Amino acid sequence: MKSEEKLRYSESELKEFEELIMSKLQKSREELQHLKDSITRKNTGSDDNISSLKSLEDGADALEKEQLNQLAARTQKYITQLENALVRIKNGTYGICIDTGKLIPKERLRAVPHTQQTIEAKLNKSR
Known part of the structure; x- marks a missing residue:
């Protein structure tokens, strides 16, 4: 007799995935907080009065801030996806x-x- 194809993971297998997801979630939340702190620091810049140099610095700061914002948005999306995976573990569809x-x-x-x-x-x- 042919064995039936497995339809779901066992409780112990789901527990393993839950631990993996929780670990990734913690790291991602720490990374997001670090990104938010970096973005906040970019908002409180120094007050130099050398206009051409200041203009170049402002451009570089704006680019870096935009990159940090994009990375923060991506990290937030990943956190949401991981949280949704935890919900699927709880409701048995993971x-x-x-x-x-x-x-x-x-x-x-x-x-x-x-x-x-x-x-x-x-x-x-x-x-």
Whole structure:
């Protein structure tokens, strides 16, 4: 008799993923706080009166601030995705592909713990 394809991860497997996600969530929240602190420091610049040099510095500061803001937005999006993955663990849908209904391989979930698609489904969607 052929063994049935596994439809869900066990409680112990889900616990492993939950710990991985919690670890990534903590690191991401610390990174976001660091980015916010850096952005705040950029807002409180010095008062130099050398206009041409100041203008160049302002341009560089504005670019750096924009890059920090983009990184902070990306980090916030990642945090939200990780938090949503925790919700899926709690409601029993974690690790199940939203497109195919198949179990997402553990290796993929370890690499991208917030994913909702198998690699095949993701590649098919991008075509």
